Amino acid sequence: MSSLPSPRTSALSAADWRVSVAPMMDWTDRHCRYFHRLLSPRARLYTEMVTSAALVRGKQLRLLEHSQQEHPLALQLGGSDPHELAQAARFGAEAGYDEINLNVGCPSDRVQSGRFGACLMYEPALVADCVKAMRDAVSIPVTVKCRIGVDDQDDYAGLQHFTGLMLEAGVEVLVVHARKAWLKGLSPKENREVPPLDYERVYRLKREFPRLAVVINGGITTVAQVQAHLARLDGVMLGRAAYHDPYLLAQIEHALHGEPLPARESVLRQLRPYIEAELARGTALKHISRHLLGLYQGEPGARGFRRILSEGAHLPGAGWALIERALAPRPLAA
Known part of the structure; x- marks a missing residue:
């Protein structure tokens, strides 16, 4: 970059x-x-x-x-x-x-x-x-x-x-x-x-x-x-x-x-290298994750996805592991 x-x-x-x-x-x-x-x-x-x-x-x-x-x-x-x-x-x-x-x-x-x-x-x-x-x-x-x-x-x-x-x-x-x-x-x-x-x-x-x-x-x-x-x-x-x-x-x-519709999770996983590179240069996760909150809009578990990111992204040391938590089947099925 x-x-x-x-x-x-x-x-x-x-x-x-x-x-x-x-x-x-x-x-x-x-x-x-x-x-x-x-x-x-x-x-x-x-x-x-x-x-x-x-x-x-x-x-x-x-x-x-x-x-x-x-x-x-x-x-x-x-x-x-x-x-x-x-x-x-x-x-x-x-x-x-x-x-x-x-x-x-x-x-x-x-x-x-x-x-x-x-x-x-x-x-x-x-x-x-x-x-x-x-x-x-x-x-x-x-x-x-x-x-x-x-x-x-x-x-x-x-x-x-x-x-x-x-x-x-x-x-x-x-x-x-x-x-x-x-x-x-x-x-x-x-x-x-x-x-x-x-x-x-x-x-x-x-x-x-x-x-x-x-x-x-x-x-x-x-x-x-x-x-x-x-x-x-x-x-x-x-x-x-x-x-x-x-x-x-x-x-x-x-x-x-006619572009194939990508799975939402696959889009987020494509974002991982970018997020990790930004974290390495000092960007806080909250500055990126706030733009992701609507990805599951209207889908089952959307509220749980938003909650995990909103509550955790501002904490010290927040990183890709938080995204994984938000993607876990349990919150997305809630």
């Missing part, structure tokens, strides 16, 4: 974005992504949002650490200064990422105070300038993740105008969370649940901008929903469903590509 793998580029193909796992703060770290890759060989994975200021002014290049097994892998950036974003994108490309994604969808107060995230939907010309600067700086794809609207800016015309400017700036892939964001009055969690989903607005966007690859995000929880969206759009991005029920990723691979 290297914090700065050798540079690589990837040819742009709509198929590359058919299925992806959303960038989720505090969730999609490098351990989560490694685990998700074992379940889905093809899904495009995204980092947690990294601010351009952290990379450029804070010199926190450690935030770019990842393993080669995670590819195809995108770095999501947050920021609104074109020059700074261009430099951060350059760092990402040099670190080996396959895509740079600009966050124009996060509604949290912290993000708003930094003038990035969903509030940038009020400033589409600035977003276009940011995209142009990043595209000039790197040869890998630069994409944007946005909402269908913000606050009272909740008509199709606003999204249409925003999308047109993105296309002019050179964006070829637009990820659209099919809910608007309320910048005041709702928490980030409520912004993922309260504003109603409007998939039809995203479908219309694809019809009117046919050469743009449109990826839909928001409320997608089943294989059938993934297939239905793919019949009308270029890609589907899963968020919390992929985290809380990660085996869904394997089920999607099976449905779309």
Whole structure:
């Protein structure tokens, strides 16, 4: 594992974005992504949002650490200064990422105070300038993740105008969370649940901008929903469903590509070398095992599996033996 793998580029193909796992703060770290890759060989994975200021002014290049097994892998950036974003994108490309994604969808107060995230939907010309600067700086794809609207800016015309400017700036892939964001009055969690989903607005966007690859995000929880969206759009991005029920990723691979469904236990055993290598370099088991808790979601013994990992992973010396305990037939049959 290297914090700065050798540079690589990837040819742009709509198929590359058919299925992806959303960038989720505090969730999609490098351990989560490694685990998700074992379940889905093809899904495009995204980092947690990294601010351009952290990379450029804070010199926190450690935030770019990842393993080669995670590819195809995108770095999501947050920021609104074109020059700074261009430099951060350059760092990402040099670190080996396959895509740079600009966050124009996060509604949290912290993000708003930094003038990035969903509030940038009020400033589409600035977003276009940011995209142009990043595209000039790197040869890998630069994409944007946005909402269908913000606050009272909740008509199709606003999204249409925003999308047109993105296309002019050179964006070829637009990820659209099919809910608007309320910048005041709702928490980030409520912004993922309260504003109603409007998939039809995203479908219309694809019809009117046919050469743009449109990826839909928001409320997608089943294989059938993934297939239905793919019949009308270029890609589907899963968020919390992929985290809380990660085996869904394997089920999607099976449905779309005929991949044999792996046994859950076999997936965990494939993770053993990674876990032991991480423990050897000082990583606490709890930082990895927290991403595994949903693997048996809906299966007999799921509660026992979660309990053993939750109660034991934080203890000093916790290691692979705890995973074996969680896999023992007794708790899984409970």
